[in-house]
Amino acid sequence: MIKFHPTEELLVKYTQGELDASLCLVIGTHIDMCPVCANTVKDIEEQVAKRALNSGSRFANTDIDNMLEQIMNSSAPEAMLREPALKEVMLEGKQFKVPPSLGRLGSRLGPWSKVPGSVWRAPVDIEGQHNVNLIYMAAGASVPEHTHRGSEATLVLNGSFADEFDNYGDGDFIYLGDSHRHSPQTAQEDCLTLAWLDAPLQFTSGIARLLNPFSSLFFR
Ligand SMILES: [Zn+2]
CATH class of the missing domain: 2.60.120.10 (Jelly Rolls)
Known part of the structure; x- marks a missing residue:
């Protein structure tokens, strides 16, 4: 069982794209392995999306699913998605x-x-x-x-x-x-x-x- 997790502060920064790509890789890999942090990240993303909707930002007319998808996609460096897989x-x-x-x-x-x-x-x-x-x-x-x-x-x-x-x-x-x-x-x-x-x-x-x-x- 996993005992040690990134702090919530780090997970928020991860979700907001405020960390460098190399630290994102390490935290993203932890999230892959950890259902607890995967849930926390999902909650943070939902909160961010709700806040953006309530604040009447440019996202106001976008439906929430689209926005969540955008946030999810933005956390993985695009070039990496094209790399051949290493299992x-x-x-x-x-x-x-x-x-x-x-x-x-x-x-x-x-x-x-x-x-x-x-x-x-x-x-x-x-x-x-x-x-x-x-x-x-x-x-x-x-x-x-x-x-x-x-x-x-x-x-x-x-x-x-x-x-x-x-x-x-x-x-x-x-x-x-x-x-x-x-x-x-x-x-x-x-x-x-x-x-x-x-x-x-x-x-x-x-x-x-x-x-x-x-x-x-x-x-x-
Ligand atoms: Zn964790």
């Missing part, structure tokens, strides 16, 4: 099923590269930016403690990991601001996540600080 991700001989919103990534998914600590990453090209990555942590892997100059959103697609704060499983969405430090790690189970960063990682502890030059591997 699973292969890595290290393993096959991962991915939710429908990731099924349209196609050629946007870059090559896998290994980073220190039994961790692999593959960048996702969203409008020329690479601040979303698929991150795969093998069983028993750890990412050194790090903080961020900006925010980090992580969605668990498959498997589980833990940090100082909690354990996270399929569908959990974790949003950390720039003041949080954490060191994600896996136990017996491996973990595939979709991770969004708005600024490079800063590793903070011991020898991991030497890894800071590698933080460009996660963000470029």
